[in-house]
Amino acid sequence: MAKELKNLTKRSENYSQWYNELVVKADLAEQSDVRGCMVIKPYGYSIWEKMQRALDDKFKETGVQNAYFPLLIPKSFLSKEAEHVEGFAKECAVVTHYRLKTNEEKNGVVVDPAAKLEEELIIRPTSETIIWNTYRNWIQSYRDLPLLCNQWCNVMRWEMRTRLFLRTAEFLWQEGHTAHATREEAEERARMMLKVYADFAEKYMAVPVVQGVKSETERFAGALDTYTIEAMMQDGKALQSGTSHFLGQNFGKAFNVQFIDKNNKLEYAWATSWGVSTRLMGALIMTHSDDNGLVLPPKLAPIQVVIVPIYKNGEQLQAIDEHVAGIVERLRALGISVKYDNADNKRPGFKFADYELKGVPVRLVIGGRDLENNTVEVMRRDTLEKETRSCEGIEEYVKTLLDDIQENIFRKAKTFRDEHIYECDNYEDFKARVKDGGFFLCHWDGTAETEARIKEETQATIRCVPFDVEQTPGVDMVSGKPAKYRVLVARSY
Amino acid sequence: MAKELKNLTKRSENYSQWYNELVVKADLAEQSDVRGCMVIKPYGYSIWEKMQRALDDKFKETGVQNAYFPLLIPKSFLSKEAEHVEGFAKECAVVTHYRLKTNEEKNGVVVDPAAKLEEELIIRPTSETIIWNTYRNWIQSYRDLPLLCNQWCNVMRWEMRTRLFLRTAEFLWQEGHTAHATREEAEERARMMLKVYADFAEKYMAVPVVQGVKSETERFAGALDTYTIEAMMQDGKALQSGTSHFLGQNFGKAFNVQFIDKNNKLEYAWATSWGVSTRLMGALIMTHSDDNGLVLPPKLAPIQVVIVPIYKNGEQLQAIDEHVAGIVERLRALGISVKYDNADNKRPGFKFADYELKGVPVRLVIGGRDLENNTVEVMRRDTLEKETRSCEGIEEYVKTLLDDIQENIFRKAKTFRDEHIYECDNYEDFKARVKDGGFFLCHWDGTAETEARIKEETQATIRCVPFDVEQTPGVDMVSGKPAKYRVLVARSY
Numbered sequence: 001m002a003k004e005l006k007n008l009t010k011r012s013e014n015y016s017q018w019y020n021e022l023v024v025k026a027d028l029a030e031q032s033d034v035r036g037c038m039v040i041k042p043y044g045y046s047i048w049e050k051m052q053r054a055l056d057d058k059f060k061e062t063g064v065q066n067a068y069f070p071l072l073i074p075k076s077f078l079s080k081e082a083e084h085v086e087g088f089a090k091e092c093a094v095v096t097h098y099r100l101k102t103n104e105e106k107n108g109v110v111v112d113p114a115a116k117l118e119e120e121l122i123i124r125p126t127s128e129t130i131i132w133n134t135y136r137n138w139i140q141s142y143r144d145l146p147l148l149c150n151q152w153c154n155v156m157r158w159e160m161r162t163r164l165f166l167r168t169a170e171f172l173w174q175e176g177h178t179a180h181a182t183r184e185e186a187e188e189r190a191r192m193m194l195k196v197y198a199d200f201a202e203k204y205m206a207v208p209v210v211q212g213v214k215s216e217t218e219r220f221a222g223a224l225d226t227y228t229i230e231a232m233m234q235d236g237k238a239l240q241s242g243t244s245h246f247l248g249q250n251f252g253k254a255f256n257v258q259f260i261d262k263n264n265k266l267e268y269a270w271a272t273s274w275g276v277s278t279r280l281m282g283a284l285i286m287t288h289s290d291d292n293g294l295v296l297p298p299k300l301a302p303i304q305v306v307i308v309p310i311y312k313n314g315e316q317l318q319a320i321d322e323h324v325a326g327i328v329e330r331l332r333a334l335g336i337s338v339k340y341d342n343a344d345n346k347r348p349g350f351k352f353a354d355y356e357l358k359g360v361p362v363r364l365v366i367g368g369r370d371l372e373n374n375t376v377e378v379m380r381r382d383t384l385e386k387e388t389r390s391c392e393g394i395e396e397y398v399k400t401l402l403d404d405i406q407e408n409i410f411r412k413a414k415t416f417r418d419e420h421i422y423e424c425d426n427y428e429d430f431k432a433r434v435k436d437g438g439f440f441l442c443h444w445d446g447t448a449e450t451e452a453r454i455k456e457e458t459q460a461t462i463r464c465v466p467f468d469v470e471q472t473p474g475v476d477m478v479s480g481k482p483a484k485y486r487v488l489v490a491r492s493y
Numbered sequence: 494m495a496k497e498l499k500n501l502t503k504r505s506e507n508y509s510q511w512y513n514e515l516v517v518k519a520d521l522a523e524q525s526d527v528r529g530c531m532v533i534k535p536y537g538y539s540i541w542e543k544m545q546r547a548l549d550d551k552f553k554e555t556g557v558q559n560a561y562f563p564l565l566i567p568k569s570f571l572s573k574e575a576e577h578v579e580g581f582a583k584e585c586a587v588v589t590h591y592r593l594k595t596n597e598e599k600n601g602v603v604v605d606p607a608a609k610l611e612e613e614l615i616i617r618p619t620s621e622t623i624i625w626n627t628y629r630n631w632i633q634s635y636r637d638l639p640l641l642c643n644q645w646c647n648v649m650r651w652e653m654r655t656r657l658f659l660r661t662a663e664f665l666w667q668e669g670h671t672a673h674a675t676r677e678e679a680e681e682r683a684r685m686m687l688k689v690y691a692d693f694a695e696k697y698m699a700v701p702v703v704q705g706v707k708s709e710t711e712r713f714a715g716a717l718d719t720y721t722i723e724a725m726m727q728d729g730k731a732l733q734s735g736t737s738h739f740l741g742q743n744f745g746k747a748f749n750v751q752f753i754d755k756n757n758k759l760e761y762a763w764a765t766s767w768g769v770s771t772r773l774m775g776a777l778i779m780t781h782s783d784d785n786g787l788v789l790p791p792k793l794a795p796i797q798v799v800i801v802p803i804y805k806n807g808e809q810l811q812a813i814d815e816h817v818a819g820i821v822e823r824l825r826a827l828g829i830s831v832k833y834d835n836a837d838n839k840r841p842g843f844k845f846a847d848y849e850l851k852g853v854p855v856r857l858v859i860g861g862r863d864l865e866n867n868t869v870e871v872m873r874r875d876t877l878e879k880e881t882r883s884c885e886g887i888e889e890y891v892k893t894l895l896d897d898i899q900e901n902i903f904r905k906a907k908t909f910r911d912e913h914i915y916e917c918d919n920y921e922d923f924k925a926r927v928k929d930g931g932f933f934l935c936h937w938d939g940t941a942e943t944e945a946r947i948k949e950e951t952q953a954t955i956r957c958v959p960f961d962v963e964q965t966p967g968v969d970m971v972s973g974k975p976a977k978y979r980v981l982v983a984r985s986y
Contacts, residue, residue, distance in 0.1 A: 030630075032562070032563045032623070032627065033567065033623075033626060034563045034565050034566070034567060034614065034623070037563035037564070037565060038563075039560070039561065039562050039563065039627050040560055040561035041560055042558035042559065042560045042642060045558070045560045045561055046558065046559070049559060065535035065538070065539065066535065066538050066539070066542060067532070067534055067535045067538045068532065068533035068538055068665065069525070069532050070525045070527045070530035070531075070532065070663060071530070071616070071647055071649065071663050072527050072530060072586070072663070073527070074526065074527060075593065075601075075602060075604075076601065078593070078602060079600070079601045079602055085602060089593045089602045090592060090593060090594070091591065091592055092591070092592070092593065093565070093588045093590075093591055093614070094588060094589065094590040094591065094592075094593065094604055095586045095587060095588050095589075095616070096587065096588075096589045096590065096604065097586075097587040097589065098584065098585070098586055098587065098651040099583060099584055099585070099587075099651065100568065100571070100582045100583060100585065100587065100615070101583070107572070108568075108569065108572045109568060109571060109572055109578060109582045111568075111587050111589065111613055120604055121527065121586070122593070123564070123588070123616075130525070130526075130527070133526060134525065134532050137523075143838065149535060153647070154564055154646070154647065156564065158591040158592065170563060170564050170565070172561065345636065
């Protein structure tokens, strides 16, 4: 394994391969024997759990409650919302039978043809249909609104080309589905949840994001508006990291969800939905990590501090063990998660490489001389800088250091991102530069034709109309027509 | 709704109907339009979340880590373990296709026959097969062991007759899967997890359980031993509430999971698996609740204390609001979850009935005279007893009261259970009495024939060989042959 650790491909050699190797070598996830479905390994899952906990707390602060809706959706439900069916009823897993039986050779099982379902069931690719079918019975009056539900669950989309975390047939996510009495309240909720995602991305994941609204082409199937957060990976490509949709009354009408409003009039309910998925793991990995392995933000690191002893013999180890016990206790008292790795079947060098690969933010090393001097070697994972410090007050120092690392990797990612955002008004220039990555702020005439041409000729797409870009007049860089917006264009995952 | 609240069927009239109505009226869950699949509503889900959190913490204290494995299992995997396939490969949801297409009338979608899978996939009914197929690559040496993984997920078994929480086609659960280097360690882990379940049931759910080992007939398909916790519902029937399995080397051999042991010998890994599900919600509801609705143990109640004001006018309400704000703050400071319900669109009587139905452990009512006297009316949900107390120190009083309710409902359930456990050595007597419910401790000759006859003639089954029953000599009540064990026999859910 020590040999494997060193074998990580460099980002500059092959960024894509670096990512694929890192996910597996850092014990985050692996492909399963089921096409396109991944196994999330304990170390990877523990990062996901920390993301879930933080997001879930934030959702609940806004009044959202968790619930659970069925995995399977009757095929006919998908057809009820005209645009939705186009987007989601195609590549999906279809359950057609409900029983197996022993085969004739008595050495295996076959599908029992007698157990064919009257109507096929689809494994949810997203749950708007089944949830709005349920909401019909929950909503009668404006007093039943708003209804703010979220579920943490698995979904399935039969993707042809899959990559761990970024695009898998099955993935884990949360999907929030809210119902409102007014258009304004629903629109506000959709934007509110985007802000929750953006705050989470920046403050927990340390991933800077551009917030904006999608073009009509890139909208969620069935939405009137799709809001998005877009992050820049180290290769300059965009990763859509979370979306929040204002669905208007489309699902209210499709599933006949009506309520008596304050004026005693029958109205259709207004809807939003919003989700983030295990794809966030991909954003986290690709934003911060380096050629030595993962770099994790302290707020999401399962192990924040690892302590490794260096010793000549059992007697010295015992002395270090006793000394470290006090440090561990003081760190834990400050709410810091610590691992003391005194396993004797691995050499310190192996441990160092392994914890670097796994992205543990702070490493403390204590040897015989440190013991004499009451010192400790402190290494921070983000910069790999080492220094020797007194054990006196080390816990407060580490706490501050963790905060500093959290800020530093965000600042670093933001500087990189900002250096790779370009205003660009010339299509030839754009075509020449976009293949090297980066976000391009371009004038767009607002037509699907121009959008399609850019995509076809450059593989880049309009990621969003950013909220915080000043919308000044100009001409579309492709068509030369008057521009409707300045939009963010980039190649993406 | 006020009318509906009062319409709950009495337990003495129809226990089964009382349960079905209560689950729906207390907003815990409801049937979906997908056959056998339930919707877990926010209030019900918030209880499940509290269960999850407590169990998850306990698992982690024993070294278990969470992970995630695929939802879909290749059909051929099920046949690899001979007994397992018999138990699980029959009634299950089968995915045969991966695409839909628009139908000829262009008004709906049909399964695309061109998108037929080469090998059908099964929605997991349990995950031993896919997990042990994965473990093969994770386990090479005894240093990789023990491997202690758990996953929280959904599973599906195509049950013909379903009941909310008790037996549904899709349900939520956790499934732990551990791999060990020795038989002893695996057996110890299986028993350890049963103890975790028993402690959780008794200390959090306040549900007393009998711990024991299943007969061969009732074992999990593929296990060498199945340990179980059995709870008694108010109708005297048993509810199997959690199981832990010692799987021997069955899955290690079926999936070729071998490791080099300390003596440099190649060995098959030893396995356990263990799970509890949303069925626990059924146990919780049926153990404590009464004709007025749910009774929840304070440790799992989403709202532990509700405060309801009674007022003549807005001015008085405002005075009560201000007064209550202080009480709420003091309660929250003690970690108590409080809801102050001053909504003006519902009368106090409606609120009282609603919170009784929902099982909120403690209700505080404050009216105008209370305000003058600095008093509050305290009602405990378990006994429905009311008393008036000073607001001075009310937070400490409520805290103690919550502990008292937790203990009291456990004691009450345990007294009921113990009064309905009978030693019985006469089969005629058994047959006459078992239909009225209760747990019968009977001598059993250990044969499947006797077990089958009891089941056929009385619908009762051997629930387990209890750990804490003294095994004295005797004769089987059915066959008259020498008994092997004294076992627990009961009708069950």
